[in-house]
Amino acid sequence: MGCCRKAPELSDKPESLQGLVFVEKVFEELGDPSRFPAVHIAGTNGKGSTAACLDSMLRAAGYRTALYTSPHLTCLGERLLVDGRMLGCEKWLDALERVSAVLKKLPEVRLGYFQALTAAAFWLIEREKVDAAVIETGLGGRLDATNMLRRPLLSVITPLGMDHMHLLGDSLSEIAAEKFGIVKPGGRALYCGGEAALNEQFRRRCAEVNAVGEIFSERCRIAGVQTSLDGNLFTYAGPQGTRRCFVRLAGLHQPENASLALRALEMISDRLPVGAGAMEKGLAEVSWPGRMEVMHRGPDVILDGAHNPHGTAALIRSLKALYGDRPLSFVYTSMADKDYAASLALYARAFPQARLFCVELEGAQRCESAEVLARTAAAFPWGGEPLAVKDPLTALKAAMALGDPVILCGSLYFVGTIRRRIKDDGWL
Structure with a gap:
């Protein structure tokens, strides 16, 4: 190995x-x-x-x-x-x-x-x-x-x-x-x-x-x-x-x-x-990648590994301090064994004008499907219908096109994967 x-x-x-x-x-x-x-x-x-x-x-x-x-x-x-x-x-x-x-x-x-x-x-x-x-x-x-x-x-x-x-x-x-x-x-x-x-x-x-x-x-x-x-x-x-x-x-x-x-x-x-x-x-x-890590400015693109309701609440407090009630875009995925419904509810209540793009990790057996995440999220208020996009980079491009800060979150595995793709492809 x-x-x-x-x-x-x-x-x-x-x-x-x-x-x-x-x-x-x-x-x-x-x-x-x-x-x-x-x-x-x-x-x-x-x-x-x-x-x-x-x-x-x-x-x-x-x-x-x-x-x-x-x-x-x-x-x-x-x-x-x-x-x-x-x-x-x-x-x-x-x-x-x-x-x-x-x-x-x-x-x-x-x-x-x-x-x-x-x-x-x-x-x-x-x-x-x-x-x-x-x-x-x-x-x-x-x-x-x-x-x-x-x-x-x-x-x-x-x-x-x-x-x-x-x-x-x-x-x-x-x-x-x-x-x-x-x-x-x-x-x-x-x-x-x-x-x-x-x-x-x-x-x-x-x-x-x-x-x-x-x-x-x-x-x-x-x-x-x-x-x-x-x-x-x-x-x-x-x-x-x-x-x-x-x-x-x-x-x-x-x-x-x-x-x-x-x-x-x-x-x-x-x-x-x-x-x-x-x-x-x-x-x-000090450096600690993948935790409120800024990958791009104008619009801001932030990676964060929050993967449970406790971490989600901490991320929300930070985003509120930075952006107040500004519209945000979330590119989100989760492992199937996590309480993602609770995390999605927290995001929706904190940012009811936010747009949500649900994605998944190819080949990750533990990852919940984008469709299931979007259906779960639809029970909560958002600035538009939650979208199931599957491919994270496609979702990121669509989110950035809206011009609002973009938060990629929900799983450290996801953050690691998207971070590597961004850096390897030189996309941002």
Whole structure:
């Protein structure tokens, strides 16, 4: 497997307890490649942006870093960046061959795709001798392959919402239990904060494992947000003082993600001190493609990977702050197992004058058909009848011809595919 091949659609999923036992056996044979200093991040939305901010600030401070995230948008190598760059395919092949050799030695062991990839990635991180790694869970936390991290410097939990219910649970409490499962015995943990019941559940988890836990929303404040397509200017006030910051990520939710990363750095400053200048530089240079990413101006064309109602609500808040009640055009698709009806209802209520183009991904078995999406959307108010166009670029061209801002959203797989087509074809 080369590092730049597109990963299978169904690769990133939580694993069974037996599966985690299998991962542990493989890690033992690999020499336990999980001892590097790391910040471990779980959550429903925002964990990737938070991870990217952390990595950027650590690199700005001169540390050699690893950033492990999923899924990728266009190239498998994007999942593991060392010092902000993808590793060569030959290194990935070495790592995967090493994991394959272990599996041949242990015929009773079966690993899923994400488990095998994580084992290879951790082996690579260990060999790269990084000063710090920022590790994002694939899905969930408690049974996620990344939870092989024995003693992370800090466990961070970003905002929680209803997603992957068929795998993680039918309530926020059940989903939180999976996410809070990354809090380690005797470790340190930071939760962004949520409703009172979730905050109390986080405190209980920390008490059960004798971890030092902190709830961001109870210790820190964000104020004076000025948002634009270029990024966000905001004031962060935490236990170590107040600072005015700029994060080069569009989206009204990004000051919270950036501030969570700032507080995380403050909590591990005894191990990885980062000066104010490096924090400022890191946030000003951070990049996280496919999330409120501006691909074109006049009209604006924005890519965003919002794929569940929680992410949809965040995207809507950002679009309202940028465009108010201006007419918009949405080019939308969704995986069939997502609650796309709820997301479509949110878009329609927020932007009743918007035009909707429903598309689909060719060859993606999990993708809902454009016709079904359009029929579902027709139950809600729009500025015109929802259209089933199928081909994303055809829909994009039609949407741009209307002259209003165009938002391509609904699935990270979709965003990755359309982003690659736009860049490869040089269309925008």
